[in-house]
Amino acid sequence: MRLMSESSAKSDFQSKIQVFEPHRASLPPLIPYFKEFWKRRAFAIELSRFADKAEYLDSKFGKVWLVLNPVLLALVYYLLVTVIRASKSHNNGLTTLAHILIGLFTFYFAQNCINSGALSITAGGRLILNQAFPRALLPFSSTISAFWAFLPTIPVYIFVIVVGKYFYPATQVPGFTWNYLWVPFIVICVGVTGFGLALLFATMNVYFRDTNKLLQYMTRIWLYLCPVLWLPSALHGWHRILLTINPLGPTLAATSNVWIEGIAPTHSEIIGSIAWALASVLVGGYFFISRERDFAVRI
Amino acid sequence: MRSASKKQPVVMPEELAIRIEELSISYKINVDTKRTLKNAVMRASKGEKVRTRVVEAVKNMTLDVPHGSVLGIVGANGAGKSTLMRSIAGILPPTSGRIIVNGKISTLLALGVGFNPALSGRDNIILGGLASGMSREEIENKTEEIADFAALPDGFIDMPVRTYSSGMYGRVAFSVAVNMTPDILLLDEALSAGDASFKEKSFTRMRELCAEARTIIIVSHALATVTELCDSAIWMHKGTMLAQGKPDAIVDQYLKFLDVGALPSNFEDM
Numbered sequence: 001m002r003l004m005s006e007s008s009a010k011s012d013f014q015s016k017i018q019v020f021e022p023h024r025a026s027l028p029p030l031i032p033y034f035k036e037f038w039k040r041r042a043f044a045i046e047l048s049r050f051a052d053k054a055e056y057l058d059s060k061f062g063k064v065w066l067v068l069n070p071v072l073l074a075l076v077y078y079l080l081v082t083v084i085r086a087s088k089s090h091n092n093g094l095t096t097l098a099h100i101l102i103g104l105f106t107f108y109f110a111q112n113c114i115n116s117g118a119l120s121i122t123a124g125g126r127l128i129l130n131q132a133f134p135r136a137l138l139p140f141s142s143t144i145s146a147f148w149a150f151l152p153t154i155p156v157y158i159f160v161i162v163v164g165k166y167f168y169p170a171t172q173v174p175g176f177t178w179n180y181l182w183v184p185f186i187v188i189c190v191g192v193t194g195f196g197l198a199l200l201f202a203t204m205n206v207y208f209r210d211t212n213k214l215l216q217y218m219t220r221i222w223l224y225l226c227p228v229l230w231l232p233s234a235l236h237g238w239h240r241i242l243l244t245i246n247p248l249g250p251t252l253a254a255t256s257n258v259w260i261e262g263i264a265p266t267h268s269e270i271i272g273s274i275a276w277a278l279a280s281v282l283v284g285g286y287f288f289i290s291r292e293r294d295f296a297v298r299i
Numbered sequence: 300m301r302s303a304s305k306k307q308p309v310v311m312p313e314e315l316a317i318r319i320e321e322l323s324i325s326y327k328i329n330v331d332t333k334r335t336l337k338n339a340v341m342r343a344s345k346g347e348k349v350r351t352r353v354v355e356a357v358k359n360m361t362l363d364v365p366h367g368s369v370l371g372i373v374g375a376n377g378a379g380k381s382t383l384m385r386s387i388a389g390i391l392p393p394t395s396g397r398i399i400v401n402g403k404i405s406t407l408l409a410l411g412v413g414f415n416p417a418l419s420g421r422d423n424i425i426l427g428g429l430a431s432g433m434s435r436e437e438i439e440n441k442t443e444e445i446a447d448f449a450a451l452p453d454g455f456i457d458m459p460v461r462t463y464s465s466g467m468y469g470r471v472a473f474s475v476a477v478n479m480t481p482d483i484l485l486l487d488e489a490l491s492a493g494d495a496s497f498k499e500k501s502f503t504r505m506r507e508l509c510a511e512a513r514t515i516i517i518v519s520h521a522l523a524t525v526t527e528l529c530d531s532a533i534w535m536h537k538g539t540m541l542a543q544g545k546p547d548a549i550v551d552q553y554l555k556f557l558d559v560g561a562l563p564s565n566f567e568d569m
Binding site for chain 1: 354386388432434
C-alpha cells in the first residue's frame with residue numbers, strides 16, 4: 001500500500017488533498033481561508049454583476065434607478081432642510097445641496113453594503129448548502145454591488161456642481177482641487193466599514209431573521225446622526241463626540257471637507273476613518289467567520 | 300464545538316479517495332420556531348433562556364472509500380446521510396474526528412444549487428462553476444457541454460430559470476454537477492430529476508465517471524438506484540453506520556429493519 005506524502009496541503013476547500021477537522025476556537029484555518037477568498041474573487045464579482053442584472057431586469061429604467069433614487073432623496077432632504085425649515089442657506093443653497101448630495105451618496109454606499117450584505121447569507125441558502133467556499137464572499141459581493149451603484153453618483157454630483165457654479169459663480173463650493181485625491185481614501189474607508197458591518201449583520205440575520213427589518217430603522221436614524229443633513233461645523237463642544245463614536249462620522253466629515261470645503265481631511269478624521277474601517281472589518285469578520293459553520297445548519 | 304485534540308499526521312493511502320476517521324458531527328438547533336430579535340428580547344426580559352437542542356447527526360463513523368467506487372448511502376429520514384455528505388464536501392466541519400479527501404469535489408446536495416430564478420440557465424451555470432472554484436475561462440468553455448447535456452427544449456437555456464419546470468431545473472443542476480470533471484461526485488437525492496431518457500443518460504454519465512476512476516457517493520431513497528449503480532453501500536440509522544457491504548445485502552437488511560419488504564415504492568425514485 002502506497003501512502004500519500006504527509007501533505008501539509010490543508011484546506012477547507014478545493015485543493016487536491018483536503019483535510020476537514022474541527023475548527024480551533026471556532027475559526028477555520030485562516031490562511032487557507034483568505035487564500036481561497038482571494039482565489040474566488042471572480043465569483044464575488046460575477047455574483048454581484050448577475051445580482052444587479054437580475055434586480056433591474058424587469059425595471060423600465062433599469063440601473064438609472066441606482067442614481068435616480070439618491071438624487072430624488074437628496075432633493076427631498078434639500079427641501080426639508082431649506083424650504084420647509086426656512087433655514088438661511090448661503091450661496092443660494094448650492095452649498096447645502098452639494099453637501100446633502102455628496103453626503104447622501106456616500107452614506108448610501110455604506111447603507112447599500114450593509115442592507116444587501118445582511119441578506120446575502122440567508123438569501124444564498126442553496127448555494128451555502130451545496131458548495132464549500134468562504135462565505136464572506138457573499139457579503140463581499142454585496143459590497144461590490146454597492147460600489148458599482150455608488151460610482152455613477154460622482155459624475156452626477158460633478159454635473160450638479162458645474163451647472164450650479166455656472167449660475168452662481170460666487171458659491172464657496174470649490175472647483176477642481178488637488179484635495180480631490182483624498183476621494184479614493186474616503187471611498188475605501190466607507191467600503192471597508194460597510195463590508196465589516198455587512199459581515200456583522202449578515203451573521204445576526206442568520207440567528208434573528210428580523211434583523212434586516214430592524215436595520216431599515218437603524219440606518220434611517222443613523223443617517224440623521226451623520227453629518228449629511230447638517231454640516232460637521234454645526235457641532236460644538238462635547239457634541240462633537242458624535243463625529244467620533246459614529247462609524248461613518250469621521251469619514252463623512254472628511255467627505256464634507258474634501259468636496260465642500262476643498263480642503264484635506266484633518267488628522268483626526270483620517271485616523272478616525274481608518275480606525276472605524278479596521279474595527280468594523282475585524283469585529284465583523286471575527287463574528288462572521290467564527291460562526292460560518294452554523295450557517296449550513298441554521299439556514 | 301470542540302476544538303481539535305492532538306493533531307494526527309495525515310496518512311492517506313493512494314488508492315483511497317475519501318478516508319473518514321472517527322467522525323462525529325453535532326450541532327445546536329433552536330427549539331423555538333420564531334428566530335427573531337423581538338422574541339430574543341422578550342425572552343431576555345422574562346429571564347428565560349434560549350431553548351436549544353444538540354443534534355448528534357453523525358456518531359463516531361470510520362469509513363474508507365476507494366477511487367473509482369460508487370458508494371450508496373441508505374437510511375431513514377434523520378439518519379445523518381445529508382449531514383455526512385455536507386461534511387465530506389467541506390460545508391460542515393466535523394465536531395470531532397477527521398475527513399481526508401483526495402481530489403476535486405463536485406456536489407449536488409441541494410436542489411437548484413443556488414440558482415437565481417431571475418437569471419437564465421446559462422448565467423446560472425457560470426455562477427455555479429465559479430462558486431465551485433473554476434475560473435471564468437474554464438466554465439465558459441464548459442457551458443455549451445453542460446447546456447447540451449441538460450438537453451432543455453430549444454432556447455430555454457437562455458431564458459430565466461423561473462420559467463423552467465421542476466424537471467428542467469433538476470436537469471441543469473445535475474448537468475452542472477457531473478460536467479465539472481470532478482474526482483469525487485456527491486449526489487444527495489439528485490437522480491429523480493428528469494424523465495426516463497434523462498435518467499438513463501445520467502446513469503451512463505456516472506458509469507463513464509467511474510470508468511475514469513472517479514468516485515461517486517449517492518444518497519437515495521430510490522433503492523433501485525443504489526442496487527443498480529453502486530458497488531458498495533452503507534446503512535445509516537440515527538447517526539450511526541449500522542452496516543457496510545454489497546448494495547443488495549445492505550438494501551435487504553435495511554428493508555427488513557423497516558419491516559416493509561421489497562415494495563415497488565421503495566425502489567422508485569421519489
